[in-house]
Structure formats: C-alpha cells, structure tokens
Amino acid sequence: xxxxxxxxxxxxxxxxxxxxxxxxxxxxVPELAVAQIREQMGLACxxxxxxxxxxxxxxxxxxxxxxxxxxxxxxxxxxAYRTTLPxxxxxxxxxxxxxxxxxxxxATYKDLPGGQVLGPTYDYTHRLFDFALxxxxxxGEAQARPAAQPLDASMPRVPDxxxxxxxxxxxxxxxxxxxxxxxxxxxxxxxxxxxxxLQAMAxxxxxxxxxxxxxxxxxxxxxxxxxxxxxVGEVSVEYVPEELGFAVDLGDVTLTECQMVNQFAGSKEVPxxxxxxxxxxxxxxxxxxxxxxxxDRALKAREFGEAATYPAQQDEFVLYHSDNVEAxxxxxxxxxxxxVDFQGExxxxxxxxxxxxxxxxxxxxxxxxxxAE
Amino acid sequence: MTVHQSISDETRPAYNxxxxxxxxxxMIRRALLKAVAVPGYQxxxxxxxxxxxxxxxxxxxxxxxxxxxxxxTLKVIDQGADDTTNAVSIRRFFERTADAxxxxxxxxxxxxxxxxRIPEAPLKAGQIMVYQVPQPEPLRKLEPHEAETRKxxxxxxxxxxQVKLYENIARFGEVTTTYDYPVMVNxxxxxxxxxxxxxxxxxxxxxxxxxLFGAGREKRIYAxxxxxxxxxxxxxxxxxxxxxxxxxxxxxxxxxxYLDEVVIxxxxxxxxVCSDSHHCETRRADGHRGAMxxxxxxxxxxxxxxxx
Numbered sequence: 001x002x003x004x005x006x007x008x009x010x011x012x013x014x015x016x017x018x019x020x021x022x023x024x025x026x027x028x029v030p031e032l033a034v035a036q037i038r039e040q041m042g043l044a045c046x047x048x049x050x051x052x053x054x055x056x057x058x059x060x061x062x063x064x065x066x067x068x069x070x071x072x073x074x075x076x077x078x079x080a081y082r083t084t085l086p087x088x089x090x091x092x093x094x095x096x097x098x099x100x101x102x103x104x105x106x107a108t109y110k111d112l113p114g115g116q117v118l119g120p121t122y123d124y125t126h127r128l129f130d131f132a133l134x135x136x137x138x139x140g141e142a143q144a145r146p147a148a149q150p151l152d153a154s155m156p157r158v159p160d161x162x163x164x165x166x167x168x169x170x171x172x173x174x175x176x177x178x179x180x181x182x183x184x185x186x187x188x189x190x191x192x193x194x195x196x197x198l199q200a201m202a203x204x205x206x207x208x209x210x211x212x213x214x215x216x217x218x219x220x221x222x223x224x225x226x227x228x229x230x231x232v233g234e235v236s237v238e239y240v241p242e243e244l245g246f247a248v249d250l251g252d253v254t255l256t257e258c259q260m261v262n263q264f265a266g267s268k269e270v271p272x273x274x275x276x277x278x279x280x281x282x283x284x285x286x287x288x289x290x291x292x293x294x295x296d297r298a299l300k301a302r303e304f305g306e307a308a309t310y311p312a313q314q315d316e317f318v319l320y321h322s323d324n325v326e327a328x329x330x331x332x333x334x335x336x337x338x339x340v341d342f343q344g345e346x347x348x349x350x351x352x353x354x355x356x357x358x359x360x361x362x363x364x365x366x367x368x369x370x371x372a373e
Numbered sequence: 374m375t376v377h378q379s380i381s382d383e384t385r386p387a388y389n390x391x392x393x394x395x396x397x398x399x400m401i402r403r404a405l406l407k408a409v410a411v412p413g414y415q416x417x418x419x420x421x422x423x424x425x426x427x428x429x430x431x432x433x434x435x436x437x438x439x440x441x442x443x444x445x446t447l448k449v450i451d452q453g454a455d456d457t458t459n460a461v462s463i464r465r466f467f468e469r470t471a472d473a474x475x476x477x478x479x480x481x482x483x484x485x486x487x488x489x490r491i492p493e494a495p496l497k498a499g500q501i502m503v504y505q506v507p508q509p510e511p512l513r514k515l516e517p518h519e520a521e522t523r524k525x526x527x528x529x530x531x532x533x534x535q536v537k538l539y540e541n542i543a544r545f546g547e548v549t550t551t552y553d554y555p556v557m558v559n560x561x562x563x564x565x566x567x568x569x570x571x572x573x574x575x576x577x578x579x580x581x582x583x584x585l586f587g588a589g590r591e592k593r594i595y596a597x598x599x600x601x602x603x604x605x606x607x608x609x610x611x612x613x614x615x616x617x618x619x620x621x622x623x624x625x626x627x628x629x630x631y632l633d634e635v636v637i638x639x640x641x642x643x644x645x646v647c648s649d650s651h652h653c654e655t656r657r658a659d660g661h662r663g664a665m666x667x668x669x670x671x672x673x674x675x676x677x678x679x680x681x
Contacts, residue, residue, distance in 0.1 A: 185419045333507070340552070347551070
C-alpha cells in the first residue's frame with residue numbers, strides 16, 4: 001500500500017473542513033443569511049429551483065449558500081434532496097391564463113387585451129454600475145410607486161387569440177389526457193414524447209438551452225420565431241385530496257411562461273399555419289423560458305415532417321446533454337483515478353512504437369508498409 | 374409551507390436502510406431479475422438521483438443498495454485498491470446508511486462493488502460483483518443514437534463492431550482497445566464489460582459469481598449470471614490476448630497480476646506494482662517478496678511488514 005493512496009479517509013474528512021472554511025471566507029465580514037439570498041438573489045434562486053426541479057425558494061437559497069453560489073452544485077443539492085421526498089399526488093393542471101401578472105409582453109401585437117405590462121425587467125436598464133450599491137447602508141428606499149390604474153382582470157394568452165382564428169397549431173392533450181411522464185422516476189426512451197421533452201428542458205441547463213436556442217436562430221435549424229408572449233407572475237397550485245374530492249389551494253408559485261409563434265408552410269394534409277414553441281420555468285427566468293420555447297419548436301421537426309438535421313432538432317441530443325447535474329458529474333469524474341486503464345494504453349502505445357521502430361530498422365529504405373500488409 | 378428536515382443525527386431514521394426507499398429497491402430488483410434472465414441485455418431502469426455525483430458510481434451504488442442486507446459483507450474497490458478516495462467515499466456511504474460490515478479481503482466479501490477492476494483472487498459461488506458502468510452501450514462510439522443501437526442489439530446486428538475491430542488490426546496489427554473491451558455474452562448480446570482492463574475479461578468467462586452492472590447516469594442495468602459464457606470478441610487468425618509485463622510486481626513478485634506503473638523519481642525511474650492492493654498484501658503476508666520491497670518499506674511506502 002502506498003502513501004499516495006493511503007489515508008484517503010482522513011484526507012476526505014479534511015477537505016470537508018477546508019470547504020467549510022472557504023465557504024465562510026473572511027470572518028470579519030458578516031455571514032450571509034439564507035433569507036438575504038432568498039430576497040436579494042431571487043433570480044439565482046429561480047435558476048436553482050429550475051435546474052434542481054424543486055419549487056422551494058428557501059431551500060434554493062440554502063443550496064446557494066452551501067454551494068458558495070455555484071448554481072450547478074446548488075441544483076445538485078436540490079435534486080439529491082428532492083429524490084428522497086414522498087410523492088403523494090399530482091396537482092391539478094396550472095392555468096397560466098389566470099396568472100396574477102407582474103409582467104406580460106407581446107412582440108406580435110402592438111396592443112392587445114390586457115395591454116403590455118413591462119414589470120420588473122433589466123431590458124431597458126443601461127448596464128452601468130450603480131456604485132451606490134457598494135455602500136450597504138445607502139440603498140434605503142427601493143419602493144416602486146403603484147400604477148395609477150390596476151391591471152385588467154383578463155389577460156388572454158396570445159396563442160389563444162391566434163387559435164380563435166384557426167391560424168395556430170392546435171394543441172390538445174393526448175388521448176385520455178394521461179398523467180405526464182416523470183423522467184426522475186422512469187427511464188426515457190426515444191423518440192421522446194413532448195411531455196418528456198418539455199420536462200427535460202425545464203430542468204435543463206440555462207446556458208445549454210440558451211446556446212441551442214441561439215443556434216436555431218442563427219441557422220442550425222429553420223424556425224422563424226416571434227415572441228407571441230412572455231408572462232411572469234403568480235399562479236395558484238390546486239390539489240384534489242382523494243378523501244375530500246374537491247380542489248384545495250396549496251399556495252402560489254412564481255412562473256415565467258413564453259410562447260413563441262413560428263411559421264409553418266403547411267403540408268399536404270395541413271394548411272399553412274403558425275406553430276408554437278413553449279417554455280415554462282420557475283421564478284422570473286425569461287432567458288430560460290425563451291430558449292426552451294425555441295428548442296421546443298425545433299424538436300417538433302419530426303411531427304411536422306421536417307428534416308432533423310441539426311442538434312436542436314434531435315431529441316436524443318437535447319435531452320441527454322441538457323442535464324447539467326449529470327453532465328457535470330460525468331465530465332468531472334475524469335478527476336477520478338484512471339491509472340488502470342491508462343496503464344493499458346501505455347502498454348499498448350509502447351509496444352506499437354517498439355514494433356514500428358523494429359520494422360523501420362529492418363527495412364530502412366522503405367516507408368511504413370500500407371495497412372493490412 | 375415547507376417543513377424542512379435537517380439531516381443531522383436525530384433525524385437519521387428519515388433515510389431508509391441503504392438510503393433508497395423500498396419501492397425504489399423493488400423497482401431495481403425487478404430490473405436486476407430481468408437482466409439476469411436475459412444475460413447481457415441492457416434493461417432500462419428508473420435510475421434515481423443520488424447524493425453522489427453522476428459518473429462517480431451512482432449505478433453501482435443503486436444496485437448495491439438494492440441487494441445489500443444486514444448479513445452481507447461489502448468490499449469496495451476502485452482501480453483494484455480499497456483505499457482510493459472514491460472507494461473510501463462509497464464504503465463510508467454504506468457504512469453510514471446500511472451499517473454495512475465492510476472488508477478489504479476479497480474472499481470474505483459477499484458483495485464487491487468495483488470500478489475498473491476484477492480482483493485477482495478467483496471469485497466463489499455466492500459472491501456478487503457489482504460493476505460501476507459509465508457507458509453501458511458497447512456500440513455507442515460507433516453509433517451515437519440510442520434508438521439505433523437498441524435496434525442493432527435486437528437484430529444482433531454487430532457487423533459494425535466486427536468492422537471496427539478489423540480496421541484496428543489492419544492499421545495497427547492488433548485491436549487497440551485496451552479496456553472496456555467488448556464481449557459476447559451467452560452467444561447473444563455484445564456487452565460492455567465496463568472499463569476493466571482487457572486483462573480482466575477472461576475472469577468473467579464462466580465465473581461462479583453473479584455479475585451485476587449498474588449505469589446510473591445512462592439508466593441501464595445488465596447482468597451476467599454465474600457460469601455464463603463471456604467471450605471477448607476476436608478473429609480466428611487474431612485471437613484475443615491480454616496485457617503482459619516484462620517484470621513482476623516490485624513488492625510481492627507476482628508475475629500474473631495486473632500492474633500499475635508508479636513514477637518514483639524525475640530520472641525516468643519506474644516501479645511496477647499490483648493494482649489489486651489486497652492481493653499484493655496477502656502475497657507479502659505469505660512471504661512473497663518483490664525486488665523493491667525492502668526499499669519501499671524503508672521509505673514507508675508500504676506499511677510495516679511486521680504487522681501486515
């Protein structure tokens with residue numbers, strides 16, 4: 001037994017202490033409270049909830065604290081916790097048409113029932129540092145004034161408006177409206193149905209989904225999207241307990257929904273119409289929902305008889321590679337010892353080189369013989 | 374409102390024996406039974422998200438968790454050694470969650486979870502090998518699409534693999550796969566033996582032990598029942614051959630074990646030692662001495678030989 005590998009257990013325990021020390025940083029700086037992260041790093045918590053597949057802002061904040069702000073490590077903590085939770089049922093389908101709107105914009109209509117509601121967005125900020133934020137005490141007043149008029153009670157979703165005219169691809173649940181697949185409990189098979197694809201993308205890495213969505217726009221896939229609508233707000237979650245037989249309100253979740261409107265030239269059976277790409281995510285996360293809706297449309301290539309030439313159109317490619325917790329695990333497993341396999345490669349390459357040199361020495365004038373000689 | 378459980382000592386009973394809940398264990402056992410019934414066939418299973426990272430043995434851990442009981446003795450190795458860091462980590466996981474009795478002795482273990490090696494000591498009937506598998510699909514490097522490779526297995530359409538091996542021989546004079554060398558199981562399915570060196574492939578052939586394979590990230594389980602034919606793919610005129618070394622183990626003198634290369638200085642100095650640490654220790658305890666054992670002992674590179 002070697003010193004180099006001996007003492008693994010003591011070393012592992014010591015790394016835990018070192019992580020705790022690195023996490024705390026300079027002890028003269030006050031420690032972050034989980035509530036501070038939840039309230040002041042809400043977008044980061046949203047990302048962790050999405051990629052951790054668990055709606056719980058408190059746990060997301062704790063995960064971020066424990067992971068020193070590493071979003072993927074935080075999502076991993078969420079998932080490892082989530083996997084142990086009992087499942088006592090499924091909620092009723094959420095109705096995003098009844099969302100308590102914080103933000104709602106459409107790029108396809110100048111005005112529409114309910115109007116355009118900008119809400120909190122970085123879109124029109126100039127990305128100049130606000131050095132006042134450096135000063136902890138200075139932030140003081142951060143209250144927005146309420147609008148003069150309340151928002152309309154009715155905010156119909158844009159694809160529903162198009163659908164009323166028959167111009168939008170119809171989307172009905174599959175026969176019998178079965179319970180959606182749960183990819184955390186069952187293995188995915190291919191080709192994957194849309195419920196599986198949407199589920200995988202909702203928990204997929206934001207950066208990966210963004211890159212794929214961008215690739216579709218740049219020509220690696222042929223969709224021509226318009227943002228039919230992006231809406232952000234609170235939706236209530238209802239559950240029907242078997243013993244009661246009626247729906248009980250479990251509380252609200254903050255959601256971002258994006259519906260892209262895409263062209264479709266039509267086929268023999270189907271007249272030209274618009275098609276949709278759908279994105280839904282926890283928290284306020286427009287970039288994620290928009291990327292997801294671009295890729296959702298691209299993944300419908302098979303259903304519309306389009307050639308699935310590009311990565312964003314291939315369900316195996318998208319579903320297998322968008323899961324950042326799995327991807328990170330496998331990429332980082334390369335840190336594990338591989339010296340047994342490497343020894344096999346060393347032995348092989350030394351032997352092949354020895355044989356090659358031998359051959360060259362035997363036939364100094366001739367070039368390396370051709371294959372299979 | 375969420376009630377959070379803190380994972381401390383007083384709430385430890387919140388985790389089931391061996392971490393996984395009984396429903397999940399049942400699901401995994403069903404997959405295992407199917408895998409044993411169809412040797413070499415990859416059974417999809419509802420791989421759970423584990424508190425250890427994907428690619429770090431979550432498939433093997435789930436299989437072990439599904440089969441381990443209070444009467445079992447567990448051995449965990451990585452690269453053939455019991456004290457490599459991830460083997461230590463996995464062993465601690467089962468000591469914590471299943472109060473597992475653990476051992477480093479191959480012949481005392483009822484379950485051996487492994488990454489990249491099969492122990493040198495012959496396995497016995499009643500023992501179970503659990504392999505951690507990164508890529509269960511032996512055809513993946515030839516065909517990236519799962520939908521296609523499943524069809525290829527269904528039709529036993531393995532021509533692509535034969536062509537690949539042939540091309541290796543044509544270019545290099547031999548098959549250049551040194552680990553995860555594909556095998557034909559029970560004359561039916563081509564199977565990835567996991568990244569064990571091809572040196573270990575012959576140990577799978579007609580083994581009296583049950584061999585279970587878990588791929589957590591890829592969500593597949595497969596198996597080789599005891600006394601099943603496991604043949605490494607080859608050609609009549611280019612028979613399968615395993616690695617060999619020009620020198621025996623520097624510590625125990627074994628000439629028939631898989632050796633790791635240890636760089637001992639910056640002058641090109643190398644020593645070759647058994648990768649199976651328990652095998653090497655056992656041999657030294659039996660009085661076998663390699664050429665560099667005295668040096669290694671003096672440098673405290675090995676434990677005091679008086680107390681093996």
